[in-house]
Amino acid sequence: MSFKNALCAASTIALMAGSSATAESLTIAIVNNGHMINMQTVAEAYTAETGVELNWVSLEEGVLREQVTSDTATGGGQYDIINIGMQEAPIWGAAGWIEPLEFGADYDVDDILPAMREGLSHDGTLYAAPFYGESSMVMYRKDLTDAAGVTIADNDSWDNVMAAAAAMHDPDNGVYGACLRGKPGWGDNMAFITTVVNSFGGAWFDADYRPQLDSTEWNAAINFYVELLGSYGPPGSEGNSFNEILALYNEGKCGLWIDATIAASFLEVDGVAYAQSPNAGNPVGANWLWAWAMAIPAGSPNAEAASDFIEWATSKDYVQAVGNHPDFGWGSVPTGQRASTYAIPEFQAAAAFADAEMAAIESAAPGATDLKPYVGVQFAAIPEFPEVGSAVAQEMAAALSGAKSVEDALAAAQAAAEAIMTEAGY
Incomplete structure (x- = not known):
């Protein structure tokens, strides 16, 4: 699949899933790690296709945790989408701080690695979608x-x-x-x-x-x-x-x-x-065992548009978009979140670390x-x-x-x- 076709396919999923979304912009708080920084470039195509402007707030890990926790706990409404992980997702979901996530069948939630899906859920409900996972x-x-x-x-x-x-x-x-x-x-x-x-x-x-x-x-x-x-x-x-x-x-x-x-x-x-x-x-x-994931603060007025973006950014098509992107390539795709990524021949050829990474994730004992x-x-x-x-x-x-x-x-x-x-x- 070409870069252009991959992005078009991903954008089509987003538009089909959220044709009624009316938000003109989303503010997204992200950790300043490489894959998140890369997303800002890849997501330019999302804005071009949907018209939704994406405002990025990129923060060092410790600062991100402090600001996101404070804003979410108090209902501050500063962010439409937040980066959180396995420590927060089930607790915040149970407390009603973040919205449950439901995506279309094409998203293939069963393709998300079980360790990641379980770690980001509470009572079987997914509250954050993994952008990448790790051991x-x-x-x-x-x-x-x-x-x-x-x-x-x-x-x-x-x-x-x-x-x-x-x-x-x-x-x-x-x-x-x-x-x-x-x-x-x-x-x-x-x-x-x-x-x-x-x-x-x-x-x-x-x-x-x-x-x-x-x-x-x-x-x-x-x-x-x-x-x-x-x-x-x-x-x-x-x-x-x-x-x-x-x-x-x-x-x-x-x-x-x-x-x-x-x-x-x-x-x-x-x-x-x-x-x-x-x-x-x-x-x-x-x-x-960890995942940097994307979640929606409870009560967000842009929850539908935020869900559409998360569905796109954590999809199989997003992986294809990064792999085929001229600035990144298959060695730079987000990993540790989807089983299907590890079956892609181009990824296998580019990622000498893939087997070791998967072995570590599968052996983690939370x-x-x-x-x-x-x-x-x-x-x-x-x-x-x-x-x-x-x-x-x-x-x-x-x-x-x-x-x-x-x-x-x-x-x-x-x-x-x-x-x-x-x-x-x-």
């Missing part, structure tokens, strides 16, 4: 591991990862063994840190929802994290999250990076190989277990978690920077988490 994995410079005589295996031990980072670490030549998230935020440093804690056998809360940051598992995990990144990470790691590390990686400054699978779409250096996330004896929860009473891998799907996670994130950044010892940071984190959960009535 986490190791992205490493095989040319550097080969030169250093080390290997990184699927589900490797953390000790072996530390050894590989040490072997590749060459700061005199601008190469750091490990680039990992350190910037404070429940979806920033705590996304990665929580998977480390999970793999060490720790959890955020016990069965009574008492915070567990004073446990031996948390202590071991955070000491390891601080040692790994403090010894073999770039200076100022406490200020780095996804976008900062992506820039470092593409400058050739990182030996290994453990982060969102979606990052592989934007790597521009040669010699990259992929491995499933490491663990410390407990593989459950070693790799996260369900509640005896170890943890909550749903979620790198977060807990309870309303209080963003506040708890943000407070703990600040303490972990302080431990990484050396402003506090690990023990003092964990003690302060435990006290803050207990106060928040007690105030919430747990």
